[in-house]
Amino acid sequence: MVSLTTHVGSLELANPILSASGTFGHGLEMKHFVAPDCLGAWVSKTVTVVPREGNPAPRIRETEAGFLNSIGLENRGVAAYIAEVLPSLRSLKVPIITNIGGESLEAFVEAAELLSGFAEIAAFEVNLSCPNVDGGKLPFATDPHVAESIMASVRKVTDKPLFAKLSPNVSRISDMAKAVEAGGAHGITAVNTLLGMQVDWRSGRFGLATRMGGYSGTAIKPVALRCAYECVQAVEIPVIGCGGISTASDVLEFLAVGCSAIQVGTASFSDPGLLSHLAQDVANLLAENGVDQVQDIIGRVNQVPARA
Ligand code: SIN
Numbered sequence: 659m660v661s662l663t664t665h666v667g668s669l670e671l672a673n674p675i676l677s678a679s680g681t682f683g684h685g686l687e688m689k690h691f692v693a694p695d696c697l698g699a700w701v702s703k704t705v706t707v708v709p710r711e712g713n714p715a716p717r718i719r720e721t722e723a724g725f726l727n728s729i730g731l732e733n734r735g736v737a738a739y740i741a742e743v744l745p746s747l748r749s750l751k752v753p754i755i756t757n758i759g760g761e762s763l764e765a766f767v768e769a770a771e772l773l774s775g776f777a778e779i780a781a782f783e784v785n786l787s788c789p790n791v792d793g794g795k796l797p798f799a800t801d802p803h804v805a806e807s808i809m810a811s812v813r814k815v816t817d818k819p820l821f822a823k824l825s826p827n828v829s830r831i832s833d834m835a836k837a838v839e840a841g842g843a844h845g846i847t848a849v850n851t852l853l854g855m856q857v858d859w860r861s862g863r864f865g866l867a868t869r870m871g872g873y874s875g876t877a878i879k880p881v882a883l884r885c886a887y888e889c890v891q892a893v894e895i896p897v898i899g900c901g902g903i904s905t906a907s908d909v910l911e912f913l914a915v916g917c918s919a920i921q922v923g924t925a926s927f928s929d930p931g932l933l934s935h936l937a938q939d940v941a942n943l944l945a946e947n948g949v950d951q952v953q954d955i956i957g958r959v960n961q962v963p964a965r966a
Pocket of ligand 1: 680704727728729730731732785787788789790791850851872
């Protein structure tokens with residue numbers, strides 16, 4: 659029997675596999691494909707205080723490898739989340755991590771304040787990194803001082819664990835990681851999508867109505883892995899890896915660089931049932947390699963001498 663138990667801050671997870679925000683609905687939309695207890699934790703789509711219609715279509719485009727999205731944080735707002743989503747999650751045994759977003763510091767704080775009293779929510783993931791609001795130019799994603807002050811302000815209104823979701827679209831992600839740790843984050847999710855673009859040279863049109871959007875899928879895995887590693891090296895708080903993960907081997911690569919858990923996103927679109935067996939795939943792969951607990955893999959790259 660392989661143990662997949664892992665810890666992300668104060669959360670004990672039955673396995674290190676989480677759904678990535680925005681790829682698994684808000685609540686139980688995916689239950690027909692994946693039993694909730696197959697996951698270590700379930701991460702909601704981003705919730706904002708004020709309902710958002712999101713960006714104009716087209717806002718999803720397939721590419722040669724992965725896809726571009728510019729959804730623009732479409733959601734029905736915190737009040738609807740509380741009234742319609744949270745009650746249906748009450749009986750779940752798996753921890754729920756609610757991803758919160760906003761266009762200002764005050765909006766992040768208000769979202770956390772309104773949701774903080776709900777015991778169904780095990781932790782918040784603070785979405786500092788959506789590339790699809792204001793063209794990816796919101797300062798939370800790229801300015802360490804702003805990111806730190808958002809985490810510090812949210813910290814003041816909730817006792818729940820806070821994970822900061824970072825953007826890869828920065829020159830030094832380690833600076834962002836240190837800033838959110840200084841602001842009081844209990845963990846980091848690394849990373850959100852890469853800013854990308856698609857055009858049709860025949861028509862001269864952009865693929866997305868917003869021209870640019872977030873690029874995700876297997877092609878970004880090496881970038882995401884590097885970002886996750888840099889975060890692990892920069893901070894003491896746990897890191898949750900995210901980006902291009904679709905196989906058991908991918909999961910273990912992110913753990914090997916020091917991540918305590920991982921998230922799967924785009925891969926669930928091409929294979930909605932993937933997360934129903936990915937934890938078992940990880941257990942099987944570890945067993946085949948004579949490893950009896952996933953903890954032994956975490957940070958493995960730091961346990962062997964560097965190549966000459
Ligand atoms: C979106 O809603 O635009 C995607 C969410 C994100 O990238 O954070």
